Amino acid sequence: MPRIDLSLCTGSVVFMAKTSVQYLCSECGWSGPKWVGRCPECGQWGTVEEFHEARPAARSRTAEPGRTSRTKASDAIASSAATAITEVRTDSVERVATGFQEFDRVLGGGIVPGSVVLIAGEPGIGKSTLLLETAGNIARSCRDAKGTVLYISGEESQAQVRLRATRIGAVEPNLLLAATTDLATALGLIERYKPTLAIVDSAQTIISQDVDGISGGSTQVREVASALIDTAKTLDVPVLLVGHVTKDGSIAGPRTLEHLVDVVCQFEGDSATALRLLRAVKNRFGPTDEVGCFDMSGEGIEEVNDPSGLFLSSNGDTASAPVEGTCVTFTLDGHRSLPIEVQALVTDSVLPTPRRAVNGVDANRIAMLTAVLYRHGRLNLLGNDLYVSTIAGGIAKEPGCDLSIVAALASAAKHSPIPRTTCALGEISLTGQVRPVPRLEYRLREAARLGFTTAIVPIMRKRTVIPGLNIIQVDSLRDALDALGLSSK
Numbered sequence: 001m002p003r004i005d006l007s008l009c010t011g012s013v014v015f016m017a018k019t020s021v022q023y024l025c026s027e028c029g030w031s032g033p034k035w036v037g038r039c040p041e042c043g044q045w046g047t048v049e050e051f052h053e054a055r056p057a058a059r060s061r062t063a064e065p066g067r068t069s070r071t072k073a074s075d076a077i078a079s080s081a082a083t084a085i086t087e088v089r090t091d092s093v094e095r096v097a098t099g100f101q102e103f104d105r106v107l108g109g110g111i112v113p114g115s116v117v118l119i120a121g122e123p124g125i126g127k128s129t130l131l132l133e134t135a136g137n138i139a140r141s142c143r144d145a146k147g148t149v150l151y152i153s154g155e156e157s158q159a160q161v162r163l164r165a166t167r168i169g170a171v172e173p174n175l176l177l178a179a180t181t182d183l184a185t186a187l188g189l190i191e192r193y194k195p196t197l198a199i200v201d202s203a204q205t206i207i208s209q210d211v212d213g214i215s216g217g218s219t220q221v222r223e224v225a226s227a228l229i230d231t232a233k234t235l236d237v238p239v240l241l242v243g244h245v246t247k248d249g250s251i252a253g254p255r256t257l258e259h260l261v262d263v264v265c266q267f268e269g270d271s272a273t274a275l276r277l278l279r280a281v282k283n284r285f286g287p288t289d290e291v292g293c294f295d296m297s298g299e300g301i302e303e304v305n306d307p308s309g310l311f312l313s314s315n316g317d318t319a320s321a322p323v324e325g326t327c328v329t330f331t332l333d334g335h336r337s338l339p340i341e342v343q344a345l346v347t348d349s350v351l352p353t354p355r356r357a358v359n360g361v362d363a364n365r366i367a368m369l370t371a372v373l374y375r376h377g378r379l380n381l382l383g384n385d386l387y388v389s390t391i392a393g394g395i396a397k398e399p400g401c402d403l404s405i406v407a408a409l410a411s412a413a414k415h416s417p418i419p420r421t422t423c424a425l426g427e428i429s430l431t432g433q434v435r436p437v438p439r440l441e442y443r444l445r446e447a448a449r450l451g452f453t454t455a456i457v458p459i460m461r462k463r464t465v466i467p468g469l470n471i472i473q474v475d476s477l478r479d480a481l482d483a484l485g486l487s488s489k
Contacts, residue, residue, distance in 0.1 A: 024051045028246065029218030042246065051213055096197060096238060099137025102293060102303040103130075106265060106278050108286015111197065114236040115285065116229050118203070118258070120243035120251045121267030126276055127242050129168060130267065130294070130301045131199050132161070134240070136170025142196050148174045150195040154181045154205030168300030181215065183208040183224055187231050194235055200228065202242035204252055216244070216252065225260050258282065269296070275310060275393055276301070279334070289334040308450050311394035312341050325412030328423045328452070329404035330443040331396060337439075337446040339423075340394040342401065344408035345387040354383055360390030361405060362397045369406050369428060376432030376477045377487075379410055399427035400437035403456065403480055410486040418484060423447050424456040432477045434458045444469060456483050 023035050025048050030041035038045050095110030104110050111117065121127045132151065139149040149172075153161050158177045165171050178189055183206050190198050200206065204216035206224045213219040225241075232239045241261065244252040251258060258264050264282040269275060278292040293304040304310065312328065325344045330337050342361070349355065358366055366388055373379050388405060390396050396405070403426035411418050425443060426434040436458045437443070444455055448469040459473050474480040481487040 022051050023048050024213070024218055026214055026217050028252075029221075031218065049214070051217075051219070096138060097141065098134045099141065100134065100292070100294075100301075100303045101305060103134065103278065106280050106286075106290045106292045107263060108280075108283060108290075111238045111240075112262070112285045113238055114233050115262040116225075116232050116239045116241060116260075117263040117265065118241045118243050118251070118261045119265050119267055120245050121269075122245055125267050125269050126294075126296050126301055127267050128155075128201055129164065129296075130276075130278075131201065131240055131242065132165055133168050133170050133300050135175055135197065135199055136165065136168070136172055138197050139170075139172035139175040143172065143174055146174075147196040148176055148193055150176045150178065150189060150193055150198045152178045152180065152186050152189065152198065152200045154179075155201060167298075170300075181205055181207050183227055187227060190231055190237060190239075191235065194237060197238050197240065198232075199240045200242065202244060203228075203257070204244045221252075222256050222260075225257050229260055275304075275307075277333075287335070291334040291336055307336075308339050308446075311391045312339055313343075313391050322417035322420050324415050324417040325408055327404040327407040327411065327418050328420070329396065329401045329425055330423065330447055331394075331398055331401060332439060332443070337443045338394070339447070339450060340396045340401065340404075341391045342396055342404045342408045343389050343391070344405070344412045346381060346409060346412040347385045347387075349383060349385045351385075355385045355387075357386070358388045360394055360396055361388050361401070365397070365402070366405070368430070369402060370409070372428055372430060372432060372477065373406055373409065377406070377410070377481055378478075379413060379481075381409060381413060384413070398437075399435075400425055402426065402428040403434060406477065407456075407480070407484055407486065410481060410484070414486055416486055418486075419454070421452050422454040422456070422484070423452050424480070424484070426456070426458045426474075426480070428477055434474050434476060434480055436460070441466075444471065456480055 022031050024031050025039040025041060025044065028039060028042040030039050035050065036048055039047055093113060095112055097110045098104055119127050119131065135149045135151050151161065156179065158179050161177050176193060180186055186200060186206060203221060203224055207215045207220060208223045208227065211219050211223050228239055228241070246252050262284045263280065266279045266281055268277045268279065274296040276294040276296055278294065280286070280288045280290055282288065293307040295302045295304050326341055328339055328341050331340050356363060356366055366386065370381050370386065374382055386409065403424040406428060407418060407424045425437055425440065427437055429435055440457060440460065441464050444464070444466050447455055448466050452469065454470045454472065456472050456474060459475055464471065472483045474483055478487065
């Protein structure tokens with residue numbers, strides 16, 4: 001057997017480097033080592049594409065402190081110096097008022113300078129309209145101080161934005177419009193004008209030339225967000241970002257986007273109604289349990305400071321004649337207590353299986369409450385068709401709405417109306433007990449403010465006296481029906 005001289009092979013062994021090829025989903029940002037026809041994360045077909053990530057040279061990352069290629073800030077070295085926390089001053093930080101009290105309450109009192117706020121919502125919900133009207137309000141307030149507001153649109157032209165601004169009354173001489181999808185151009189505009197507020201609509205349409213990938217992809221969104229955050233922190237310019245959502249309601253792009261920004265707000269609403277709700281999902285400068293109410297109209301976005309009459313059929317008029325099958329309860333949405341009117345209709349069923357149609361309430365909860373009403377309330381509705389709904393898209397899915405739902409069903413079955421000045425709050429257990437609900441006193445004070453005179457509530461731990469409100473405490477479902485005059489003899 002011939003011998004092989006290994007010395008001849010010394011230094012000639014070549015190790016093949018692994019390629020950095022990845023496959024990314026343009027819909028949800030999933031990445032994998034091989035191509036698949038259907039994304040295993042979001043289930044979309046034909047969205048997985050080959051991706052080569054461009055890695056910047058080490059010199060570009062370490063030559064100077066900060067991302068100087070993005071910000072071009074002259075004071076990068078000075079701003080990177082460490083300072084004792086006792087010497088950091090916060091009295092000079094003044095929040096920027098948006099012109100909407102509801103928006104300011106959700107943000108915690110206004111926009112913090114240097115912060116990045118992400119506004120996400122479904123298409124057509126009114127994100128761009130809300131931010132354009134906010135831009136007009138801030139531009140109007142800072143006109144005397146020679147301040148400017150910069151609106152960068154990656155989806156519309158300047159003429160299209162101007163038409164919408166004219167319709168909603170947001171045309172101001174110091175409101176600057178720019179239409180671009182290039183990240184370097186957007187950053188250059190922010191550095192040049194140093195506006196009081198910068199709005200980028202939207203984050204998924206801006207493209208960076210430094211990295212590969214399509215617009216809206218995982219890498220592009222991450223790069224755009226990082227660059228805008230660096231610029232906002234360096235120049236102390238607040239930035240409002242518009243974010244797209246996927247079909248399941250989550251923000252499009254990588255989850256990193258929500259971690260990087262300071263505030264994440266969800267703009268929600270029903271396409272069938274004009275009501276819009278703004279919720280803070282993440283807020284580094286304020287609470288996350290606040291909610292702002294807005295009304296969408298042809299003239300733009302209008303805030304609703306007192307939404308109590310939106311979810312009542314009588315528009316808050318407690319003196320109107322009562323109607324059978326209705327009962328009012330109070331739900332909590334953040335720090336706000338909202339009245340919700342529950343309506344019920346009970347009819348004889350002509351089907352082998354009785355129908356249960358609900359809107360704004362939990363269908364499974366209706367089935368349970370019907371059984372409890374039969375067992376402990378001596379009211380048999382198991383063979384009837386039941387229709388339960390709320391007014392104006394209100395949501396009555398928390399357990400504290402159980403007593404009002406049962407009261408509405410009993411009122412509809414017995415053709416006995418409940419006075420409009422009476423409300424019911426409480427959770428009903430399977431044993432027929434009426435259990436307490438959180439922040440009951442706060443809800444009762446809101447009921448008294450709106451003109452309600454009687455409240456059917458669970459047994460309270462401490463004695464509470466609210467002027468003008470007769471509080472009737474009940475321990476069981478039967479006692480609650482007796483107090484409402486709906487008990488079965």
